[in-house]
Amino acid sequence: MTRTTRRRALLLAAFLAFACLPCFTAASGTPGRRLFAGAGAAFLNPLSADFRRVYDRPGWPLEAQLGWRIGPRLDLLLSGRWQLARGETVVPDPVGPRESYPLRMRVFALRLGAGFRLGDGAVAPYVAGGFQQAWFRERWPDAEAEENGSGFGVFAQGGCSLRLGRVFQLMALLDYSYAPMKGDETGTIDLGGVGLQIGIRAAIL
Amino acid sequence: MIDRARRCRGLLPALLILFVLALTAAPGGRELLLKASKPVAPAALAALEAGGGAVVQELRSCLLLRARPELASRLRAAGLAAQPLTRVTAADYFLLNVPGERPLPAELPGVRRFALEPGTWLLETGDAGFRERLAQPYRLKLLALEGVLPVQPPLSGERAQAAPGAASVIDRLAAAVSEDRLRADIQALQDFRTRYASTPECEAAGSFLRRRLQEMDLGAQFQPFTFYGFQSRNVWAMIPGLTEPGQKVVVVAHYDSTSGQPRALAPGADDNGSGTAAVLELARLLSGERFDFSIVLLCVSAEEWGLFGSRAYAVQARERGDGIVGVIDLDMISFPDPSGFAVDLYGNNSSEWLVDRFIAVARGRARLRLDKVIDPSMVYSDHSPFWDQGYPALCANEDSNSPYYHTTGDTLATLDMGFAVEATRAAVAAVADLAQPIAWPAPPAGLEARSQAVNSLFMRRKSVYLNWQASAGAAGYLVYRADSSRGAYARLTPEAIAGTAYADLLLPPDRHYYYVVSAVDAEGRESNFSQEVRDDENN
Structure with missing residues (x-):
C-alpha cells in the first residue's frame, strides 16, 4: 500500500466514523442531536504575495461539510474543501524574451473543527474554527x-446563519485559513488566505 | 640574587619544551618519503590527502608518497602498507633509471639511494655534481615533492575525429614535411658541439632556436629558469587558435644534450636534435594554418639534468591556469631499429586516449609502426612534468636501442632521415588533429549565452538564450549542450537551424549547462565547434 493510498484510506475511515456518530448517539438515547450536511463556495484572496503573483485566478474554493450538533449551539464540523487555481509562470529577472507558461494548482483541505451559534433567532451570529490538513498538486x-506536497494549518470563520424553515440554514461567513506548504525546490508558502464563503446546510438526521 | 637564579632554573624546562615543540612543528621537518606497492585503495589515497600528505610519483609497480609519520598508521588502517624510505630533508630527490637494468656503482659519495623498481632508484643528494660520477647512459627526473595532480580526463568536447574538411588539411600538412629542413636543423644543432645545459654552447643553441622561430614570423620568447645556480632558457612560440585560443596543444622537445664528456662534446643529433628539428618543422608547416586551439612550440633545456626546463614550463602553465588539450613530447625520433621504422608512444593511464588518438590520426599518413605503451614508470622525458601538473601528455620515442645514446657518437651520420621524416609526419598529423584545423565552413564566432529563471509557485526552471554571429558560407547551424564543461555534447537541433539564435527552455535549474554551435554548409559539411559558453556566461 502506498503512502497516498494509506492516507486516503485513513481519511475515508475518519469520514465514515464521523458520519456514523449519530447512529451510536441515537442508540444511546440522546435526543436533539442532529447530523447535517452543507455545501458552499468562497471567494478567496490569498495572503501570500507569491501565490497572488503566480495565480492571478485563485479560483472559487468549494466546500462540502458534515456537521454534528453536540449541544444546543455547538457543532462539530468535518469538511472537505477543493480549490482549482489557474496561473502563469513568472520570470523574476528577465534577460531574454518574455516567457509565460500556464499552470494549474489543485488544493484539497480536510478540516476538523467546531462551530458555535451565538443566538437562537432565525438570524444568529456564527463562529467556527479548527485545524486542517491540506494537500496540493501543482502542474506545469x-x-x-x-x-506535490502537504501541510498542517488552521482555519477560522465568522459570520451569520439564517434559518430557512426546520431543515435549511443559509451561511455567510468570512473565512481565514493558514495553510503552510513546503515544496522540494522552495521554502514554505502559505496557500491560505481570507475569503467570503456562502453556503447552505440541511439537517439530514 | 637567589630568587633570580631559581626563576631562571624554573624557566629552563619550559624553554626546553618550547624548543622541542619548535623542532617538531617545523614545516616538513618530520615528513617521510614512503613507497606503497600497487594497487592502492582509493580510501587510502583519500586518507593521505586528508592528512596533508601527497603522491609524489606514480610508477609502474608502486607510488612514492610524502606523509608525516603519524599519518602512516591512519594509512595502514585505510589498507595501505607503505614502506618508509627516508625522512624529507632539504636535499634534492631524483628518480634514476638505468637502461638495461645495469647495477649502480657500489659507492656514490654524497648520494643515498633506495631501490624502487628494477633499474629504478630514488636518489637523495645535495651534490649537484653527482651526475658526472655516474656512468652513462642513465636518465634522471627531479622529483616534485609538493605532489602530483591527477591527470585531467580527455576533453571530449572537441571532436573525436576531425571535421571532414580538416582531414584534407592534415593530409596536406603531413605530406609537406621536408627532409632537407630536418637535416639542416639537426646539423645546425650538432654544430654547437655540445648543448649540455650550463654551458655557453647550450645557451647559444637556445638563441639559434629563437631566431629560427622568429624567421617564421612567430613571436618566439625565452623562458629563463635556474637549476643548481645555473641559468638556462626554454624557447617557445605560439600559433594562436582562432576559436578557443585559451586551449593549447603543446609540442615539446628538449634541445640540450649530454654524453660521457658533456662539457666538451655532446652532439646529441638523435637525443634530441631530431625532436627539436621536428618542432621547428612543425612550426614552419603549421604557422600558416588556422586552428581552433593554440599550438605551443616548446624547446626546453636541462632535460638531461632532471627535466628542469619542462618542469619550469609545466609548473608555470598550471599556475597561470592554462588549458592544455594535450602535450606531445618528441624525444629521439631518428635512429631506427633494424627491423623497421617504429615509434613507441608512452602514456600513463589518464593519457591513454591521447596515445590512441595519435595512432589513429597518424595511421596512413606516416609510414612507420606506432606502438602504444601505457607505463607510468616512463617519467624520464619532458612529458612527465606535465603529468605531474595534471595535463595529459605522451612521449614519442624511437623503438630501438641506439648504441650512440648519450655518447659523443650521437651524430647526424648515424641517423636515418627517412625515419625522421616519417616520425615528423606522424607528429604533424597528431598536433594538427588535436588543434583542430578550421576547414570550410568556419565555426560560428561570438557565441553568447544568457539564462533566466522561470518560476511557478513551487517549481523552478531556467531557460537559456543563445546567439552567435553568422559564419560565412553557412547554410545552417547545429546547437550542442553538455552537462559539464567539455563534457559529452548532445545535439539539441535534429536539423540545422537557419537563424543565429536558439532558446533552450525549461531546464532543471540546479546545474550549469555548456553550449557549442557548429555551422553546416549547403553540402551538409559541418564545421568545428564554436567556443564553449556556460549558460549564464553573458548574464
Missing part, C-alpha cells in the same frame, strides 16, 4: 513537471 504541463 509545458515543463512536464508536477509538484
Whole structure:
C-alpha cells in the first residue's frame, strides 16, 4: 500500500466514523442531536504575495461539510474543501524574451473543527474554527513537471446563519485559513488566505 | 640574587619544551618519503590527502608518497602498507633509471639511494655534481615533492575525429614535411658541439632556436629558469587558435644534450636534435594554418639534468591556469631499429586516449609502426612534468636501442632521415588533429549565452538564450549542450537551424549547462565547434 493510498484510506475511515456518530448517539438515547450536511463556495484572496503573483485566478474554493450538533449551539464540523487555481509562470529577472507558461494548482483541505451559534433567532451570529490538513498538486504541463506536497494549518470563520424553515440554514461567513506548504525546490508558502464563503446546510438526521 | 637564579632554573624546562615543540612543528621537518606497492585503495589515497600528505610519483609497480609519520598508521588502517624510505630533508630527490637494468656503482659519495623498481632508484643528494660520477647512459627526473595532480580526463568536447574538411588539411600538412629542413636543423644543432645545459654552447643553441622561430614570423620568447645556480632558457612560440585560443596543444622537445664528456662534446643529433628539428618543422608547416586551439612550440633545456626546463614550463602553465588539450613530447625520433621504422608512444593511464588518438590520426599518413605503451614508470622525458601538473601528455620515442645514446657518437651520420621524416609526419598529423584545423565552413564566432529563471509557485526552471554571429558560407547551424564543461555534447537541433539564435527552455535549474554551435554548409559539411559558453556566461 502506498503512502497516498494509506492516507486516503485513513481519511475515508475518519469520514465514515464521523458520519456514523449519530447512529451510536441515537442508540444511546440522546435526543436533539442532529447530523447535517452543507455545501458552499468562497471567494478567496490569498495572503501570500507569491501565490497572488503566480495565480492571478485563485479560483472559487468549494466546500462540502458534515456537521454534528453536540449541544444546543455547538457543532462539530468535518469538511472537505477543493480549490482549482489557474496561473502563469513568472520570470523574476528577465534577460531574454518574455516567457509565460500556464499552470494549474489543485488544493484539497480536510478540516476538523467546531462551530458555535451565538443566538437562537432565525438570524444568529456564527463562529467556527479548527485545524486542517491540506494537500496540493501543482502542474506545469509545458515543463512536464508536477509538484506535490502537504501541510498542517488552521482555519477560522465568522459570520451569520439564517434559518430557512426546520431543515435549511443559509451561511455567510468570512473565512481565514493558514495553510503552510513546503515544496522540494522552495521554502514554505502559505496557500491560505481570507475569503467570503456562502453556503447552505440541511439537517439530514 | 637567589630568587633570580631559581626563576631562571624554573624557566629552563619550559624553554626546553618550547624548543622541542619548535623542532617538531617545523614545516616538513618530520615528513617521510614512503613507497606503497600497487594497487592502492582509493580510501587510502583519500586518507593521505586528508592528512596533508601527497603522491609524489606514480610508477609502474608502486607510488612514492610524502606523509608525516603519524599519518602512516591512519594509512595502514585505510589498507595501505607503505614502506618508509627516508625522512624529507632539504636535499634534492631524483628518480634514476638505468637502461638495461645495469647495477649502480657500489659507492656514490654524497648520494643515498633506495631501490624502487628494477633499474629504478630514488636518489637523495645535495651534490649537484653527482651526475658526472655516474656512468652513462642513465636518465634522471627531479622529483616534485609538493605532489602530483591527477591527470585531467580527455576533453571530449572537441571532436573525436576531425571535421571532414580538416582531414584534407592534415593530409596536406603531413605530406609537406621536408627532409632537407630536418637535416639542416639537426646539423645546425650538432654544430654547437655540445648543448649540455650550463654551458655557453647550450645557451647559444637556445638563441639559434629563437631566431629560427622568429624567421617564421612567430613571436618566439625565452623562458629563463635556474637549476643548481645555473641559468638556462626554454624557447617557445605560439600559433594562436582562432576559436578557443585559451586551449593549447603543446609540442615539446628538449634541445640540450649530454654524453660521457658533456662539457666538451655532446652532439646529441638523435637525443634530441631530431625532436627539436621536428618542432621547428612543425612550426614552419603549421604557422600558416588556422586552428581552433593554440599550438605551443616548446624547446626546453636541462632535460638531461632532471627535466628542469619542462618542469619550469609545466609548473608555470598550471599556475597561470592554462588549458592544455594535450602535450606531445618528441624525444629521439631518428635512429631506427633494424627491423623497421617504429615509434613507441608512452602514456600513463589518464593519457591513454591521447596515445590512441595519435595512432589513429597518424595511421596512413606516416609510414612507420606506432606502438602504444601505457607505463607510468616512463617519467624520464619532458612529458612527465606535465603529468605531474595534471595535463595529459605522451612521449614519442624511437623503438630501438641506439648504441650512440648519450655518447659523443650521437651524430647526424648515424641517423636515418627517412625515419625522421616519417616520425615528423606522424607528429604533424597528431598536433594538427588535436588543434583542430578550421576547414570550410568556419565555426560560428561570438557565441553568447544568457539564462533566466522561470518560476511557478513551487517549481523552478531556467531557460537559456543563445546567439552567435553568422559564419560565412553557412547554410545552417547545429546547437550542442553538455552537462559539464567539455563534457559529452548532445545535439539539441535534429536539423540545422537557419537563424543565429536558439532558446533552450525549461531546464532543471540546479546545474550549469555548456553550449557549442557548429555551422553546416549547403553540402551538409559541418564545421568545428564554436567556443564553449556556460549558460549564464553573458548574464
